[in-house]
Amino acid sequence: MLPARRFLPSLSLLAAFEAAARTGSITAAAKELDLTQSAVSRQIKALENQLGIELFLRERQTIRLTIAGESYAREIRDALQRISTASLNLRANPKGGTLNLAILPTFGTRWLAPRLGAFLSANPGITINLVTRLRPFDFRLESIDAAIHFGQPSWPGGELSFLMKETTLPCCSPAFKAMHKLDQPADVLDVPLLHLATRPDAWERWLTHCGVPFESVTGMLFDQFATAAQAAIGGIGVALLPVFLIQEELRRGQLVPAIDREIESRECYYLAYPKERMDYPPLAAFREWITAEIGSTETGRPDLVATG
Template identity: 80%
Template sequence: MLSPRRFLPSLSLLTAFEAAARTGSITAAARELDLTQSAVSRQIKALENQIGVELFLRERQTIRLTMAGESYAREIREALRRISSASLNLRANPNGGTLNLAILPTFGARWLAPRLGQFLATHPGITINLVTRLSPFDFRLDSIDAAIHFGDPVWPGAELTFLMQEKTLPACSPQFRQAHGIAEPGDLLSVPLLHLTTRPDAWERWFTENGVGFESVHGMLFDQFATASQAAIGGLGVALLPTFLIQEELKRGELVAAVDRPMQSAQRYYLAFPRERAAYPPLVTFREWIVRELAGTE
């Protein structure tokens, strides 16, 4: 149910308030909006009268947000940003075929980006905007239609479509493997190991699956696969890397299996999206395409 109209101020009042709140100055807001100072002051006063709350404290020639004003400014700023984003998206594709997609950095760079040209050529009415997100977020507070998610099949307020499983491989440079004489799983206990902060127990799981006893596992920490793989190529250690993301490095010989013992990851890849967007045509088209493309990948 929509709010009563008296609680829906006009855009001109809101933009005047937001500009003054952000700049901390009626003069600066007026300059930014190409209005007179008195016009901005009148609009802010009209907004305060409409909602019945004082938003600024007026002190001589200066203004300062009240506590209520600070909270309101944050909400209004985000609302204006989303309106602006929606308008830009519509202008870029008047038919409303824009899909705002959140991606995981390495998945997006290594797997998705090289294939997007094919998708867009096949579906010329769709525009895709990509943003990076490393962890789940609230779809209600972000103008994103869907997200690539790796983890458990849980995302509050969203639906999940299964995309693929994943295998990881202990990988290093060929020079590193030769220098350390690695031949058996237990040999990895005596070499530097590279860890991902998002998968803190991966090496423990790998050693357990391969029957290797250990007290503790230490090593360098990385927040993304891309940097971990480059560190492995550079000879800093052995990293557990998704096999589907390092195919080129394996083909070129930049990376090799330290020990040829791949491990099935405990978690999975999903496409997450808010329930109310499930039937949005660009999302439906993209969902069907990415499921087909990833079928059988691991």
């Protein structure tokens, strides 16, 4: 439900206030908006009267934001930018619409991006905007329609569509494996292990799965798989990596299994979205496409997606 009308100032009043707040000048705001200085001053005063709050301190020929004005200006600037972006997207795609999709960095670059052309060809009126998000967020606070989620089947305030499972494999460079004579699972305790910040217990789970006793597991910490994979290729240590994301490195021999023991992750990949956006046409089309794409990949090209 929209707030009461008295709390919804007109765009002209908000635009005048935002321009003056950003430039710190009624004159500069008037020039930017192609209005007279008196017109901008009247609009700002009308906004203050409507809100019942003083937004500027007026000192002779200068203006300065009040504390309340500074906070309001930040909020208004974000809102106006979202309205502008939405209007541009609608103008560019009046029939298809736009899907703002949050992606996990490595999944987005390695798996999704190479396949997006097929989706766009099949849905020529849709535009996809990609942004990176590593962790769940509140859909109500961001102009994002959906997100690729890896984790447990939960997302505060969101619906989830299952995409796929994941299998990880300890990998390193061929030279690193030869140098350290890696053969048995317990051998990894004698070499540097590379850890992912988002999966702090991955190595513990792998060692337990292999029946290897241990007291503690330490090593370098990375926030993205791509960086950890490059570190492993560079001979820094052994990384537990998703099999479906490192196929090219394995094919080229840049990476090899340090120990040929895969483990299925507890978490899975999902498409998350707010319930009220479930039937939004670009989202519905993308959800149908990615589900089918993963299904055909798993059945037709099992080398690209390992599901355990």
